Amino acid sequence: MSKLRFLMAIIVGKISAFLLQKIFKRGTNTPGAIMLKICPDTLSYFIMPETIICITGTNGKTGTSNLLTHIIQNSGKTVVNNSKGSNMDTGLASALVTKCTLDGKITADVAILEVDERSSQYIYTKFVPNYILCTNLFRDSIKRNGHSGFIFDKINDYLNEKTTLVLNGNDGISGLLGEDVCERVFFSVNKTEKSTDSCVDTVCDLIACPKCHHKLDYEFYHYNHIGVPFCTHCGFKMPESSFFASDVDFNKGTFVFNDNRGEKLVLPFQKGNFFNVFNITGACAVCRLMDIDIDIIANSIEDLSSKTGRFQENEYNDIKVISMLSKNQNPISCSQSFKYLSSTDDEKDVVLLITDSKDKKHGHEDISWLYDTDFKPLNMESVNTIYIGGSRCFDVANCLEIKGINTSKIVLFENYDELAIEISEKNVTGRxxxxxxxxxxxxxxxxxxxxxxxxxxx
Known part of the structure; x- marks a missing residue:
């Protein structure tokens, strides 16, 4: 009966995916949701490819997943991924059904799947990934994720001993995943000119030793709790990294990737977006574990560096418009994105569309995360006007005032159409x-x- 249900789910999933693509011209998680209604064990019945890579973590999942897909495709392998759908079980089913036969055999060489941290129990129990890359673990949406320790357990409880974990060696939270269970490989970023001796960000999610709970020390901080933690009481420290980034040049937007075989690559990253160095290093680590040629990796990253949809540059009448996706309900993502403002002294106006733009049918929007966000870069002299849009614009403005941002710069628009008109009419050439x-x-x-x-x- 279960096999028959799975066959029905495949047929219905393929038809719905085809129709939705034709109608909406994009992927959704609807086919997967229908499939799981018909056959709840759908993910268990797929005949998966030889190589399965899952990417999880609080920040950087999508960018890292897209980069991995690009590199592995350039190596000559075919890939199935869920870049056009959600990162929960319904999204994975929606992606897999588009590249499988009627008996559920995946026709791609590699599956690269972005996985929501809280969905771990619904995914890792259905199939065993060869690699799980965890980018980091931070505080996230309080309503959904509670705190980083809660999310750590959600992932850790469902790991399989056959999986190799690729972990951030600068993160004392996610870096503890899979201890005594999985083979673990670490990547990290060496100290840079912008590293600090103390945490200068608004929040730090790891201040006590995870082993003995005494006060934790750091050799240096990159940002928030990302750095090199150690404990003088019990001797805790992070394992040595097999892959690491060194010689980060913030002016040129380059760094050196060092692998476990002594190979070195000079790679680009988007200026002002230091967190991308971690994403790229993690993706490169997985590729080298898969024995992908180092030249293919280098050429792929160079080729992709200007094509990401999460950071775009356009120009109108000599006015450069830069748009950056900043994860809602996530103070770390927004704080790191704002640091881009410090990378240039050019005159600029800033537009904040960081609170919910869609009304939710159930529940309410939590705004406490705004007070964990570091807005200091908005006080730079080069920032002329701060436009805030949406129904929560007054909440954001109130938070900025409390945090000492110059309120004379702030302009509020509840209506997005009026905001767009205002920006287009008031723009200044060269700004x-x-x-x-x-x-x-x-x-x-x-x-x-x-x-x-x-x-x-x-």
Whole structure:
């Protein structure tokens, strides 16, 4: 009966995926949701490819997953991934059904699957990944994720001994995953010119030793609790990294990737986006574990460095418009994104679309995360105007005032259409516009750019 249910799920899933692609021109998790209704064990019945890579963690999952897909495809292998759907079980089922036969055999060489941390029990119990890359673990949406320790357990409790974990050696939280269970390989980033002796960010999620609970010390901090932790009481420290980034040049936007075989690569990263160094290093570590040629890795990263949709540059009437996706409900993601402002002294206006742009049918929007976010870069002299959009614009403005941001710079718009018109009409030639937006505000960013382009055409 279960096999028959699975066959029915495959057929219905393929039909619904085809129709939705034709109608909406994009992927959704709807086919997977239907499949799991028909056959709850759908993910167990897929005949998976020889290599399965899962990417999880609080921040950087999507970018790392896309980078891995690009490199592995360039190595000549075919890939199935869930880049067009969600990272929960329904999204994975939706992705897999598009590349499988009627008996559920995946036709790709490699499966690269972004996995929501809280979905671990519904995914890792259905199939065993060869590799799980965990980018990091931070505080995230309080309503959904509680705290980083809670999410750690959600992942750790469902790991399989046959899986190799690729872990962030600068993260004393996620770096403890799979102890005494899995083979573990670490990647890290060496001390840089911007590393600090104390935590200068608003929050630090690891201040007590995870082993003895005494006060934890750090050789240095990169940001928040990411750095080199150690305990003088019990001797705790992170394992040595097999793969690491060194010689980070913030002016050039380059760093050196060092692998476990003594090979070195000079690689690019987006200026002002230091966290991308971790994402790239982690992706490269997985690729080298898979024996992908180092030249293929280098060429792929060079080729992809300017194509990411999460960081885009456009120009209208000599005005550069930079849009950056900043994860909603996530103070670390937003704080790191704001540091981009410090990478240039150019005159700039900032647009904040970081609170929910869509009304939720159930529940309410928690705004406590705003007070964990580091908004200091908004006080730079080069920032002229701060536009805040959406129904929560007054909450954001109140938070900025409490944090000492110059309120004379702030302009509020509850209506997104009015915001787009205002920005297009008040822009100044030679001044950059930097837009920070949450995932569901993509269409609002498009409205702003459309208004800018229409003015350019006049």
């Amino acid at each position: 950059n516009i930097i837009i920070y937006f949450e995932l569901y505000a993509t269409n609002i960013v498009k409205k702003i750019k459309k208004a800018m382009s229409q003015k350019e055409d006049k």
